[in-house]
Amino acid sequence: MAGRGQIRTNNSALIAMIADEDTVTGFLMAGVGNVDLRRKTNYLIVDSKTTVKAIEDAFKEFTSREDIAVVLISQYIANMIRFLVDSYNKPVPAILEIPSKDHPYDPAHDSVLSRVRYLFSAESVASGRR
Amino acid sequence: MEDDDRCSSNNPGGIRQEEEDEDGKVLRFLDSLDSYLTLLDALSSTLRQGWFELASARHSMGSSRISSVLLDQKVQSAATTFQVRKSIDGSPSESHPSFTISKWASSRDGKCSFTELEVSCAQKTSKNSELRHRGSSNFYDTPEEHDLTINASSTISDSDVQKERAKSLSVFGTLVSPKLRAAQVSFETALDAIIEIANIRSSMLSAFTQLQQEMKEKDLG
Numbered sequence: 001m002a003g004r005g006q007i008r009t010n011n012s013a014l015i016a017m018i019a020d021e022d023t024v025t026g027f028l029m030a031g032v033g034n035v036d037l038r039r040k041t042n043y044l045i046v047d048s049k050t051t052v053k054a055i056e057d058a059f060k061e062f063t064s065r066e067d068i069a070v071v072l073i074s075q076y077i078a079n080m081i082r083f084l085v086d087s088y089n090k091p092v093p094a095i096l097e098i099p100s101k102d103h104p105y106d107p108a109h110d111s112v113l114s115r116v117r118y119l120f121s122a123e124s125v126a127s128g129r130r
Numbered sequence: 131m132e133d134d135d136r137c138s139s140n141n142p143g144g145i146r147q148e149e150e151d152e153d154g155k156v157l158r159f160l161d162s163l164d165s166y167l168t169l170l171d172a173l174s175s176t177l178r179q180g181w182f183e184l185a186s187a188r189h190s191m192g193s194s195r196i197s198s199v200l201l202d203q204k205v206q207s208a209a210t211t212f213q214v215r216k217s218i219d220g221s222p223s224e225s226h227p228s229f230t231i232s233k234w235a236s237s238r239d240g241k242c243s244f245t246e247l248e249v250s251c252a253q254k255t256s257k258n259s260e261l262r263h264r265g266s267s268n269f270y271d272t273p274e275e276h277d278l279t280i281n282a283s284s285t286i287s288d289s290d291v292q293k294e295r296a297k298s299l300s301v302f303g304t305l306v307s308p309k310l311r312a313a314q315v316s317f318e319t320a321l322d323a324i325i326e327i328a329n330i331r332s333s334m335l336s337a338f339t340q341l342q343q344e345m346k347e348k349d350l351g
Contacts, residue, residue, distance in 0.1 A: 007214070007216050007225060007226070007227050008214065009214050009215055009216060010212075010213065010214045011213050012211045012212075012213070012232075013211060013212045013213065013214055014208050014211065014212070015208075015210075015212060015321075015324070021197075021198045022181055022184055022185075023177070023181075024198065025184065025196070025198060025201070026177075026180050026181070026184055026313060026314075026316070026317040026320075027317050027320070027321070028201060028298075029298055029299060029310075029313065029314040029317055030210060030298070030314060030317040030318045030320075030321050031208060031209035031210035031233065031234055031294065031295075031298050031318075032208050032209075032210050032321070033201070033206065033208060034206065034207060034208040035203060035204065035205050035206050036205065037205055039203065039205070041203075042208070045198050069212040069213075069214045069229060069328075070212060070229065070324065070325075070328050072324065091226060091227050091332065091335075092214055092227050094227070094229070094328045094331060094332065096324060096327055096328060096331070098173065098177065098324075099173075099174050099177060101181050104174065105170055105174050107167065107170075112166075112331055112334070112335065113163075113166075115335075115338070116159075116163065116334070116335075116338045
């Protein structure tokens with residue numbers, strides 16, 4: 001995946017967040033919040049009323065914006081749009097799955113780790129021995 | 131088979147070099163993978179601390195005073211930004227992005243000053259080569275100790291940073307709980323971990339791509 005596609009350099013990029021209220025609030029306190037002239041924010045607070053469509057739209061929007069370097073997404077939210085997250089393969093913005101208060105991080109579901117896991121699978125080992 | 135024996139006996143050094151290169155790539159990949167998991171563990175601990183401090187602040191200040199409803203919807207620029215650069219390992223086709231963070235940038239009176247923390251993969255990899263205990267929450271013992279372990283070229287005074295921090299908390303009122311300030315520092319520390327994770331991820335995927343290419347070439351050859 002690395003090296004695939006152009007790497008957009010940027011001296012003043014943002015971090016986007018798709019997470020629960022406490023996680024977003026915490027990171028906003030750290031100074032990463034941005035609201036542009038069109039009142040578009042660089043975060044989406046996900047609660048029980050947020051639809052999967054809204055999460056998908058936010059993910060697509062953040063990954064297509066040129067001013068975003070990293071997209072933070074809580075892993076349990078990434079699981080709701082797993083197909084979309086796993087099919088993303090651009091180097092920038094980097095997609096990082098993070099734990100949430102109620103859902104600890106599970107390496108088995110991480111899209112990056114599942115991509116590289118095949119290197120350790122029986123098939124790849126067997127093909128190497130042939 | 132006789133030809134192979136002749137080839138291997140004619141050029142044992144070349145084959146050995148290829149094997150060493152391949153081993154190097156595999157080691158680089160495994161190192162990155164290990165660092166990635168260790169850093170994610172550390173991030174989990176830091177976030178847990180931040181959530182706990184946020185919950186404590188909410189308990190002392192009241193739920194209505196710490197809520198997403200209060201978040202400012204006015205046009206504002208992020209005080210903490212990121213830089214994306216191209217990092218090249220070997221050939222230009224093996225480039226991958228490299229991330230750095232600029233915390234609490236302030237542009238007042240035409241002056242632009244910021245605290246830039248460059249966290250290099252090599253630095254962290256050498257640090258990680260020491261004995262590691264995955265699951266420990268001591269990767270960043272305290273925010274102050276963490277600052278000492280990172281090369282920081284600070285061109286902003288502490289008072290400016292404190293002003294920026296206070297401005298960020300001002301949406302929750304003039305007087306805020308010390309727990310809220312502690313939560314802010316925890317999430318700042320989490321941002322440092324996130325940048326390291328982004329760099330390690332980039333390096334890991336670059337090493338993985340190289341290994342994939344090698345395996346394909348071997349299958350074809």
